[in-house]
Amino acid sequence: MHRFGIQRVPLQPTIQSNSQLKSKTIARTEQSFRDHLRSAATDSQELKISKHANERIQERNIHISDQEWQVVTDKVFEARSKGxxxxxxxxxxxxLIVSAKNATVITAMERTEAKNQLFTNIDGTIVL
Incomplete structure (x- = not known):
């Protein structure tokens, strides 16, 4: 016949009150929120340039200084915060046409070239 071993388990259950469970859940939620907030705050707000936009910038010999990029970046993120x-x-x-949602420059053209263009699918304009 088969032999079975029996082990005794202590019968002292750990009972936690609802308030103890809630405080642990809240502490976990607050910690994850803090981590998320901290990582979001440390992410630098920087515009990316799509491959297409980069090609257009080079083809059209457009030069934008670091200071100008910073102003563009700041204004795009400000516009994004306003919807x-x-x-x-x-x-x-x-x-420049920019996807504020993705923080990406989609295309670029010289200002003189832009005079004869019709821009569609934009929902805001930033004039610098």
């Missing part, structure tokens, strides 16, 4: 998803950015030397 703008795809702004047209008009600069002295260039016009």
């Amino acid at each position: 703008v998803n795809q702004p047209l950015v008009l600069m002295d030397q260039a016009a």
